Structures are given as C-alpha cells and as structure tokens.
Amino acid sequence: MPLKLQPPRHQTSPNLAQPFPWQAYLLMLPAVGIVGLLFGGGLVLALLQSVGAIGLLGSQISLTAYQAALTNPEFLRSLTLSLYIAVVATGLSTVLSVGLALLLRTAGRWASFACQITLPIPHLVGIAGVLLLLSPSGFISRSLYALGLIQSDQDFPLLVNDAGNIGVLLHFLWKEIPFITLILLAVLRSINPAYEMQAQILGATPWQRFWNVTLPMMRTGILSSSLIVFGYIFASFEVPFLLGSTRPRTLPVLVYRAFTDSDIARRAEAIALGIILSILSLLIIVAYSWLVSRGRQNRQPIKGA
Amino acid sequence: MYKTVPHSQSLMPHLHLQDLTKYFPGVTAVQSLWLEVQAGEILALLGPSGCGKSTTLQMIAGVVQPDSGTITLDGQILNRVPPERRDIALVLQRGLLFPHLTVGENVAFGLKMRGVGQAEREEKAIAMLLQVQLEGFAQRKPSELSGGQAQRVALARSLIIHPKLLLLDEPLSALDANLREEMQDLILRLQAQTGVTMLIVTHDQAEAVVMSQRIALMFDGCLRQVDTPEQIYQQPCDETVARFMGGVNFFAAEAHGRQWTLSNDLTLLSEYDHHGSIQVTIRPEQIQVFIEGRSQANTLPATVIANRFTGTQRRLTLAIAPELTLQAWVTPTQDFQIGQSVWAYLPPTALWYFPHSTVPHPVQVS
Known part of the structure; x- marks a missing residue:
C-alpha cells in the first residue's frame, strides 16, 4: 500500500499547570510510606553505621570507615573495573541494540516477543548458562575438543573468571541487548517513517538519514534504556561475583567481601563503600536527568510565541 | 494572482510520465498514466481520495516504485534513480518538519545533506525564511509554529535546494480557509520568483482551479481529463468529471x-x-x-x-x-x-x- 505520509497526530497532554488538590497527596502516602520506610530507613541505618553512630563495636562517631574505604588500595581499581564493565557492557548493548532494532523495525510482533524471552530468565540461570557454555570444561570447549580443533581444555581461551571479564560482559550483552532492543523497537515504531522519507527526498543518503533523523528521534529512548542498564550493571553483584575476575573485584563484590570479612571491624568500611556506591549511582542519575532535560527543553514551546 | 506562463515552451516536456502503472494487493492504484508537464508549469493532480494521485506523486518522488512505465525528468529517466538523487522536493500536508531541529536547521537540511558549509547554509536559510515571511524564526522549534508557519517553513526547506520539480501533496488541506488563500498566494508568488515546475496534488477542485495552469483529473487510478481549469469547468469530458467540478x-x-x-x-x-x-x-x-x-x-x-x-x-x-x-x-x-x-x-x-x-x-x- 502507499506510504502514509501524514505526520503523527500530536497527543494532547493533560493540563499540568493545574495544581493537585492536597488530598491527592494523601492517596500516595501508602506507597511512598513503604518505599520511604524500607529504602530511606535502610539508608539512614547504613549511614549511621558507616559513621560509627551505631555498631557492633559500640558507638563512636568518626569518618574512619570512609577513610578506610577510600584508602583501601583495592578501592580505585574496583571502581575502575566497575565503571569499565558498566560502560563497555552498556555501550556495546546500546550500539548493538540500535542496530538490531533498526533491522527488526519492519518485522512483525514476533520481534518484540522474541526480545521478551530473556526478560523473565533470572541472572543466576544466565550465569549457569555462561559457565556451562564458556568455562574451560564447558560445552563449547568440549565440542571443539571432540572436533579435534583443540588438544586440551588448556587450549580454550579463558572466558569466565578471566582478567578481561569477558564472561561478565557476554552475560550482560545476552541479558541487556533484548531489553534495550525491546524499548528501541517501541520507540522506532512510534516514529513516522515519513520523516525519513522526507529526509531522503531532501537528498539524505541512508547514513545521513540515520545520523540526522532516526538517531536523534531515538535519543530519549536510548538514554533512558541505557541508563537503566548502566545503573543495574554498575551495582550488579552476582554476575561479577560468579563470572568476574578474582582480582581486581568490582565495587559491589568488594562491599560483599568487606561485609563478610572475618574482621567484624571491616563491616563499617563495607557500609561506607556501599554508601559511596549509592552516591556514585545517584550522580549518574543526576547526569542523566540533566541530559534528558536538555533534550526536553528543546521541545518546550516558548510562551506567547 | 501570480500565475505565470511556462517559460520554456520546448516540445520536450520537463516531466514525462509514460504508461505509469502501480498495483497494490487487490487494487490497481494507478493504471497506464500518461502525463506531460512543461518546465515552469503548475499542474494540479486533482481527484477524490484514493484515486491514485498521491501514489503517482510518490512514484515521481521515488519512494514508491512503479510496476511499469517510465518517469522522465529533464530528459533523464528516473526509474532507477534513488529519491535522494532525483532533485525533486516534496511538501506534505502538515509540513512534516523535523521536530528535533530548529526552523533554521530544518530549512538548511537539504543543503547540509549536499555538504554545504555551515556559514553558507545559515545565510541561505535566513534569506529563504525572509522569502516566506518568517524572518527571525530561525532559532525556533517546529512545535512553536502554527500550521501555516510550519507549511511555509516546509516550502522554504524544499525551495532552498532549487529542485527541478516541486511536488506538493495536499499542502493546504490542514489550514483554515483564510490561511489557505494567503498560502496559495505565497506559493504562487514563490513559484513566479523561482520558476520551479510544480505538481500539486489536491482533492479540492477550487484549490486546483486557483493554483494551477492545468488540471489533471484522476478517478480510480486513471486520468480522465487533462485541461485548463476553464476547459474542465466549461467542457468536462463526462458526467463524473462534471459532477466532481461542481x-x-x-x-x-x-x-x-x-x-x-x-x-x-x-x-x-x-x-x-x-x-x-x-x-x-x-x-x-x-x-x-x-x-x-x-x-x-x-x-x-x-x-x-x-x-x-x-x-x-x-x-x-x-x-x-x-x-x-x-x-x-x-x-x-x-x-x-x-x-x-x-x-x-x-x-x-x-x-x-x-x-x-x-x-x-x-x-x-x-
């Protein structure tokens, strides 16, 4: 059928200028209360423990735990490793997902369905899968051995618990590519193809159309999905714990090790590390919000224009 | 009114559609269409909804491939030329401005795609905005424009690349009556200034009569009559045409x-x-x-x-x-x-x- 060249109908947004009646806030109390109590309470407790206000070894307020956490020779290396894994896994998943979403753009509903298949699978199952497939005695290694392509499992490259954290990255790619693709497919399908057609008629080559029209229109979707993924990977514990390098360790693993250390005095340091991890995550969210608000500002109509 | 006489009356038509046919599943959208448009001419492709006029426009623009027939523009057969290399511009019903770009960037888009430097692009875009009476709008976003302003920006964006052919697909149907007349006048004035060959698709016979030098009337994928507005009014070829023209x-x-x-x-x-x-x-x-x-x-x-x-x-x-x-x-x-x-x-x-x-x-x- 001919292309539908009409632009999308602008959705009417609710009138946000009208203030909520104060009673409306009461309705939010149960939800806000539970979240506030569990999350906020936990955070306050952690904060109090990290500064020594409460603790197993009596109360004496000091920043010793933070000092210990920050001067821990492993801290910087762990932070770097956590950022490396989060940046590389998020970056690769995002780039590959953009490509996959563009490829699947015209595919039917099956594409969205296929992207949802990995969503309910727990990370632990994925980790088990990576171990079964990629470990030196895993399926791939044994298959290559059976085919005579390698002489022993020593010839198979180390892909789990390796220094490059290949196994960790592969696991995150397996889990996050379908997730980001699912979001980007929805974004792409909401973009009127007539924009790209218009760009093409105005002289844009396929690459120029992607770079100047499609990608900017996907921007918000890419930013929000990649932030969710980055935040998750940065704070993820079980994947680097089970598949990651033994040294250096990621920040969450470092927190866990310190918390479960036989020296009970290190618990405050573990909590201080946890607080630092939370602050870093918060900073990332702020940076993201700033990026998104910049994008939104560009779409805000000027009053009286 | 600014209707101009085609300035090239050479025998060879500027745009030549020969035996153009397009099938969609279960429907013949366009059937054996022959049409000639002279350089500098304004021709209206008129017909009821679903008669195949927009499909014809899309085939000329290159976004829909004809099943058979030939499209020739300025002596060049376009069938295998991709849309981005046809030197044709298209203005759609609501302008379809890129929402993430400013008005100035929208106007300069075609120049950017052709590798024109930023300073030159900006200068030309501002000059073009002046021509469509939107001076000082370069930094605004499309969401800040009214329907008429958006349509003028779309027109500027199309004309800045000096196309060999300007296609307009129901360009005024989303505007209210007063604005429509203003836009008709503006389009005709710009056409007179630039001399660009124009093909307007419309279902509104009054608009076709006002805007064009000739009208090509389509029904059910077929051309029924191609004539001056006066002739189509006075001497319609059959009752369907006569009824459609009021x-x-x-x-x-x-x-x-x-x-x-x-x-x-x-x-x-x-x-x-x-x-x-x-x-x-x-x-x-x-x-x-x-x-x-x-x-x-x-x-x-x-x-x-x-x-x-x-x-x-x-x-x-x-x-x-x-x-x-x-x-x-x-x-x-x-x-x-x-x-x-x-x-x-x-x-x-x-x-x-x-x-x-x-x-x-x-x-x-x-």
Whole structure:
C-alpha cells in the first residue's frame, strides 16, 4: 500500500499547570510510606553505621570507615573495573541494540516477543548458562575438543573468571541487548517513517538519514534504556561475583567481601563503600536527568510565541 | 494572482510520465498514466481520495516504485534513480518538519545533506525564511509554529535546494480557509520568483482551479481529463468529471444538429453540432433568471421551488417541466419568492453535452 505520509497526530497532554488538590497527596502516602520506610530507613541505618553512630563495636562517631574505604588500595581499581564493565557492557548493548532494532523495525510482533524471552530468565540461570557454555570444561570447549580443533581444555581461551571479564560482559550483552532492543523497537515504531522519507527526498543518503533523523528521534529512548542498564550493571553483584575476575573485584563484590570479612571491624568500611556506591549511582542519575532535560527543553514551546 | 506562463515552451516536456502503472494487493492504484508537464508549469493532480494521485506523486518522488512505465525528468529517466538523487522536493500536508531541529536547521537540511558549509547554509536559510515571511524564526522549534508557519517553513526547506520539480501533496488541506488563500498566494508568488515546475496534488477542485495552469483529473487510478481549469469547468469530458467540478444540472435530450429537444418537447439551441441521444449539462452560475419574459432563444418558463442564500450566492431550484428541475446560482441581490414564475435563460455558449455511450470517454489532453 502507499506510504502514509501524514505526520503523527500530536497527543494532547493533560493540563499540568493545574495544581493537585492536597488530598491527592494523601492517596500516595501508602506507597511512598513503604518505599520511604524500607529504602530511606535502610539508608539512614547504613549511614549511621558507616559513621560509627551505631555498631557492633559500640558507638563512636568518626569518618574512619570512609577513610578506610577510600584508602583501601583495592578501592580505585574496583571502581575502575566497575565503571569499565558498566560502560563497555552498556555501550556495546546500546550500539548493538540500535542496530538490531533498526533491522527488526519492519518485522512483525514476533520481534518484540522474541526480545521478551530473556526478560523473565533470572541472572543466576544466565550465569549457569555462561559457565556451562564458556568455562574451560564447558560445552563449547568440549565440542571443539571432540572436533579435534583443540588438544586440551588448556587450549580454550579463558572466558569466565578471566582478567578481561569477558564472561561478565557476554552475560550482560545476552541479558541487556533484548531489553534495550525491546524499548528501541517501541520507540522506532512510534516514529513516522515519513520523516525519513522526507529526509531522503531532501537528498539524505541512508547514513545521513540515520545520523540526522532516526538517531536523534531515538535519543530519549536510548538514554533512558541505557541508563537503566548502566545503573543495574554498575551495582550488579552476582554476575561479577560468579563470572568476574578474582582480582581486581568490582565495587559491589568488594562491599560483599568487606561485609563478610572475618574482621567484624571491616563491616563499617563495607557500609561506607556501599554508601559511596549509592552516591556514585545517584550522580549518574543526576547526569542523566540533566541530559534528558536538555533534550526536553528543546521541545518546550516558548510562551506567547 | 501570480500565475505565470511556462517559460520554456520546448516540445520536450520537463516531466514525462509514460504508461505509469502501480498495483497494490487487490487494487490497481494507478493504471497506464500518461502525463506531460512543461518546465515552469503548475499542474494540479486533482481527484477524490484514493484515486491514485498521491501514489503517482510518490512514484515521481521515488519512494514508491512503479510496476511499469517510465518517469522522465529533464530528459533523464528516473526509474532507477534513488529519491535522494532525483532533485525533486516534496511538501506534505502538515509540513512534516523535523521536530528535533530548529526552523533554521530544518530549512538548511537539504543543503547540509549536499555538504554545504555551515556559514553558507545559515545565510541561505535566513534569506529563504525572509522569502516566506518568517524572518527571525530561525532559532525556533517546529512545535512553536502554527500550521501555516510550519507549511511555509516546509516550502522554504524544499525551495532552498532549487529542485527541478516541486511536488506538493495536499499542502493546504490542514489550514483554515483564510490561511489557505494567503498560502496559495505565497506559493504562487514563490513559484513566479523561482520558476520551479510544480505538481500539486489536491482533492479540492477550487484549490486546483486557483493554483494551477492545468488540471489533471484522476478517478480510480486513471486520468480522465487533462485541461485548463476553464476547459474542465466549461467542457468536462463526462458526467463524473462534471459532477466532481461542481456540476449539478444534467438532463437528457435528443440532438438534431444544433437543435436539442428535451423530453417535454422544449428545444434548446446550442453551439455544438451533434446527432443522437445526449446528456446536456450547464453550470448553475451560468443560468440567468428573469422576472420578465424575453423573446430570446433558450429562455424557458420556470417556477422557483427552492431559494437558498449562501452569502455570496442565491441558489435557486427551478422547475422547468414535471421531470426537469435546474439549479441556478444568481447574485444575492436578486431575490425570488418560492412559487414565483420566472424565466430561465440558458446561454447557447454555456450548454455542453456528453454523447450517451457505455464506452469510457478518452482522455482529453489540451
């Protein structure tokens, strides 16, 4: 059928200028209360423990735990490793997902369905899968051995618990590519193809159309999905714990090790590390919000224009 | 008005569509379409919704591939040329401005794609915005524009690349009546300034008449008549065309040369010579209505059976004979009572006919 060249109908947004009646806030109390109590309470407790206000070894307020956490020779290396894994896994998943979403753009509903298949699978199952497939005695290694392509499992490259954290990255790619693709497919399908057609008629080559029209229109979707993924990977514990390098360790693993250390005095340091991890995550969210608000500002109509 | 005469009257048409056909599953969207457009000409592709006019436009733009036929622009066959290299611009119903770019960036988009430097792009975009009377709008976002302003930006964005052909797909249908006239004037003025060849797709016959030098009328994927607006109005090729162009008076007659006898033995004189059964038509605004009888041919006694005031016209329904009523649209200053006896004068020059035939009328191209 001919292309539908009409632009999308602008959705009417609710009138946000009208203030909520104060009673409306009461309705939010149960939800806000539970979240506030569990999350906020936990955070306050952690904060109090990290500064020594409460603790197993009596109360004496000091920043010793933070000092210990920050001067821990492993801290910087762990932070770097956590950022490396989060940046590389998020970056690769995002780039590959953009490509996959563009490829699947015209595919039917099956594409969205296929992207949802990995969503309910727990990370632990994925980790088990990576171990079964990629470990030196895993399926791939044994298959290559059976085919005579390698002489022993020593010839198979180390892909789990390796220094490059290949196994960790592969696991995150397996889990996050379908997730980001699912979001980007929805974004792409909401973009009127007539924009790209218009760009093409105005002289844009396929690459120029992607770079100047499609990608900017996907921007918000890419930013929000990649932030969710980055935040998750940065704070993820079980994947680097089970598949990651033994040294250096990621920040969450470092927190866990310190918390479960036989020296009970290190618990405050573990909590201080946890607080630092939370602050870093918060900073990332702020940076993201700033990026998104910049994008939104560009779409805000000027009053009286 | 700024309608210009095509400035190149060479024999070779600027745009030549030869035997263009497009099928969609279960539908023949465009069937064996032949059309020639001269350089600098404004041609309106007119027809009801779903008649294939937008598909034709999309085939010319290159976003839809014809199943058969050839598209030639400026001597070059375009069938295998991708849309980005056709030197054709297209303006759509609501402008379809890129929402993430400013107005200035939108206008300069085509230049950017052609590798023009930023300073030159900006300079040209500002000059182009001035031409469409949007000076000082370069930094705004499309969401801050009204429908008419967005359409002007779309026009500027298309004209800045100096296309060989400007296609407009229902460019004014989303605008209200006052704005539409303003835009019509602007489009025609810009066309006169640039001399660009224009093909306008519209379903609005009034818009086609005002905007174009020739109208190509399409029904069901086929071209029915290609002619000047005056000819299509005065001499439609068949009843469908006549009705689409606002014709309301149709009655059967038997032609004996220039004398046409109606069913009630009334005789009309015509300028056209024909023999046999015919379908007669006359435009309602060309019937003249008098209170006093005149000793003039083609003056028929009538009774006013309806009188509707439309602001600019008074639409009378006249009973001529038991099975013959005609509509006459007269000036609003002429008033008549229901039941009043009047005289209707049907000028011989205004009478037109279609021979009774089951064979579709061939396409008339002038």
